[in-house]
Amino acid sequence: MSPSPINQTSTSDNRSTLSPAIADEQMTKQDITLGPMPDAEGYFGQYGGSHIPPDLKAAMDDIAKAYEEITKRQDFQDELQLLQQTYTGRPSPVFHARRLSDKLGGAQIYLKREDLNHTGAHKINHCLGEALLAKFMGKKKVIAETGAGQHGVALATACALVGIPCEIHMGQVDIEKEHPNVTKIRLLGAKLVPVTFGQATLKEAVDSAFQEYLKNPTDYIYAIGSVVGPAPFPAMVRDFQSVVGREAREQFQKAYGKLPDHVVACVGGGSNAMGIFNRRLFHTVHACVIGFLGLYATECVRGIIMKDGPRRPNRSPSRG
Numbered sequence: 001m002s003p004s005p006i007n008q009t010s011t012s013d014n015r016s017t018l019s020p021a022i023a024d025e026q027m028t029k030q031d032i033t034l035g036p037m038p039d040a041e042g043y044f045g046q047y048g049g050s051h052i053p054p055d056l057k058a059a060m061d062d063i064a065k066a067y068e069e070i071t072k073r074q075d076f077q078d079e080l081q082l083l084q085q086t087y088t089g090r091p092s093p094v095f096h097a098r099r100l101s102d103k104l105g106g107a108q109i110y111l112k113r114e115d116l117n118h119t120g121a122h123k124i125n126h127c128l129g130e131a132l133l134a135k136f137m138g139k140k141k142v143i144a145e146t147g148a149g150q151h152g153v154a155l156a157t158a159c160a161l162v163g164i165p166c167e168i169h170m171g172q173v174d175i176e177k178e179h180p181n182v183t184k185i186r187l188l189g190a191k192l193v194p195v196t197f198g199q200a201t202l203k204e205a206v207d208s209a210f211q212e213y214l215k216n217p218t219d220y221i222y223a224i225g226s227v228v229g230p231a232p233f234p235a236m237v238r239d240f241q242s243v244v245g246r247e248a249r250e251q252f253q254k255a256y257g258k259l260p261d262h263v264v265a266c267v268g269g270g271s272n273a274m275g276i277f278n279r280r281l282f283h284t285v286h287a288c289v290i291g292f293l294g295l296y297a298t299e300c301v302r303g304i305i306m307k308d309g310p311r312r313p314n315r316s317p318s319r320g
Contacts, residue, residue: 042231
C-alpha cells in the first residue's frame with residue numbers, strides 16, 4: 001500500500017456530528033439489512049437493555065427520549081460540529097507509522113491520532129456531546145465517575161466550555177495515584193468527590209456517583225464514560241465516538257482508494273473501540289476487525305458483533 005500522505009479534510013455535511021436516525025438514512029441497503037442496534041429496548045443482540053429499578057427506569061427513559069429528539073435538531077448538530085472543529089481540533093489526522101512498519105515488517109501501519117485532540121485522548125468526543133446534551137436538556141449539574149482521571153478531565157473540560165456545573169466521583173486510591181489528572185479536574189472548576197468506602201477505586205466511584213444522581217434525576221444527568229450501563233448510554237457513547245471511524249474511513253479512502261485490511265483497537269471500557277469499530281463503517285468491505293482486551297485478543301471477525309460473544313479475560317482492565 002502506497003505511503004502517500006493522508007488528506008485531512010472533513011466532510012461538508014453533518015455526518016461527523018452523529019444522530020443515529022440521520023446516520024441510518026445514509027446507510028446502504030446492505031447496511032440496513034443488519035437491523036438497528038440497539039433495538040427499542042436497548043439490546044445489542046442478546047446483550048444490553050436496562051436492568052434497573054422502576055424509578056431509575058423512568059429517568060433513563062426521559063434521557064433516551066431527549067437524546068433521540070435533541071440530537072436530530074439542526075442547532076444541536078451545528079454547535080457540536082463547530083466545537084469538534086474549533087475546540088477539539090477535529091478531524092484528527094491519520095498518520096503512516098513508516099519506521100514502525102519497517103521494523104515489524106509486512107503490514108503498513110497507520111494510526112488514527114486521537115491523542116492530538118484537546119485533553120489528549122478520545123474521551124473529549126463523548127464528553128463534549130454529553131455536556132452539550134445536558135445543556136440542551138436544561139440540566140443543572142453533570143455527574144460522573146472516573147478511574148485513572150481521563151474521563152474526569154475530559155468531562156470537566158466540556159462542562160466548563162458549555163457552562164454547566166460538573167461533579168466527578170473518584171476513589172481515594174485512584175486520587176492518590178493520579179495526582180496530575182486530579183489537579184486538572186479541580187483547576188477546570190469541577191467538584192471532585194473522594195470515595196473512601198469499599199476498595200475506594202472505580203467500582204465504588206460508580207456507586208457513589210449514581211447515589212448522588214438519584215438524589216435529583218430531574219435536574220442532574222449522569223455522564224457515563226464507556227459503552228456500559230443501562231440504555232441509552234451504550235448507544236449514546238458509541239454515537240458520539242463514531243466520529244473517529246467516520247473520519248478514518250473517509251481519510252483512508254480518499255488517500256488510497258480503498259479501506260484498510262485490518263482495523264485494530266484496544267478495548268477497555270469500550271468507547272475507543274466502538275468509535276472506530278462502528279458496524280456502519282467497516283463491515284461492508286470485509287475488513288478484519290480485531291480488539292485487544294487486556295492481554296487477550298478477540299477473534300478476527302467481520303464486524304464488531306461476535307455471534308458467541310467476547311471471551312472473558314481472567315482480570316478486568318481499568319478504564320478512564
